Amino acid sequence: NAGVTQTPKFQVLKTGQSMTLQCAQDMNHEYMSWYRQDPGMGLRLIHYSVGAGITDQGEVPNGYNVSRSTTEDFPLRLLSAAPSQTSVYFCASSYGTSTGELFFGEGSRLTVL
Amino acid sequence: AQSVTQLDSHVSVSEGTPVLLRCNYSSSYSPSLFWYVQHPNKGLQLLLKYTSAATLVKGINGFEAEFKKSETSFHLTKPSAHMSDAAEYFCVVGNTGFQKLVFGTGTRLLVSP
Numbered sequence: 001n002a003g004v005t006q007t008p009k010f011q012v013l014k015t016g017q018s019m020t021l022q023c024a025q026d027m028n029h030e031y032m033s034w035y036r037q038d039p040g041m042g043l044r045l046i047h048y049s050v051g052a053g054i055t056d057q058g059e060v061p062n063g064y065n066v067s068r069s070t071t072e073d074f075p076l077r078l079l080s081a082a083p084s085q086t087s088v089y090f091c092a093s094s095y096g097t098s099t100g101e102l103f104f105g106e107g108s109r110l111t112v113l
Numbered sequence: 114a115q116s117v118t119q120l121d122s123h124v125s126v127s128e129g130t131p132v133l134l135r136c137n138y139s140s141s142y143s144p145s146l147f148w149y150v151q152h153p154n155k156g157l158q159l160l161l162k163y164t165s166a167a168t169l170v171k172g173i174n175g176f177e178a179e180f181k182k183s184e185t186s187f188h189l190t191k192p193s194a195h196m197s198d199a200a201e202y203f204c205v206v207g208n209t210g211f212q213k214l215v216f217g218t219g220t221r222l223l224v225s226p
Contacts, residue, residue: 104156
């Protein structure tokens with residue numbers, strides 16, 4: 001049982017480049033979300049989705065785009081990377097929004113030079 | 114608005130001694146509260162959750178937390194620390210529907226032999 005799978009695990013970008021962080025889950029979860037983790041700041045919600053075709057902004061959405069065309073996949077796109085986007089990114093999912101129990105991927109460490 | 118404050122960024126204990134990780138919350142309505150654990154280079158895992166049932170909540174690996182409304186606290190405890198407990202712990206508050214969980218800044222637990 002794979003759970004939540006994130007790719008790539010590590011990525012180095014130059015300022016202005018674009019890229020997509022992939023997230024896939026095999027648990028048929030309705031809810032998926034992206035967080036970024038920075039030292040001393042905990043996890044901050046970037047975007048989330050409560051089902052295919054439905055997305056919404058979290059606390060820190062600027063500079064990021066998402067889409068949810070299938071239940072399984074929730075990619076995060078950086079349109080023009082900036083050094084401030086250097087962070088560890090986590091994808092998380094849950095069966096619904098009534099339990100609060102999130103299942104996390106192992107993270108993607110992004111460095112923007 | 115909701116928030117959580119983790120009162121200690123680092124806690125050091127010896128193996129076999131009690132663990133206390135402190136968390137205060139702020140919420141304009143009856144909150145749901147969670148503790149998550151993150152082992153090095155891993156995603157987060159749910160330890161326990163409070164959702165207005167019993168105020169003393171038992172979680173995995175011998176951890177428990179007590180919801181105290183009068184003190185707006187949700188401290189995490191364990192009677193006897195084990196080396197494998199060394200990790201970062203996050204206190205989390207959730208809104209109705211849990212679409213937007215708010216994470217604390219984390220407490221790193223160090224366990225020495």
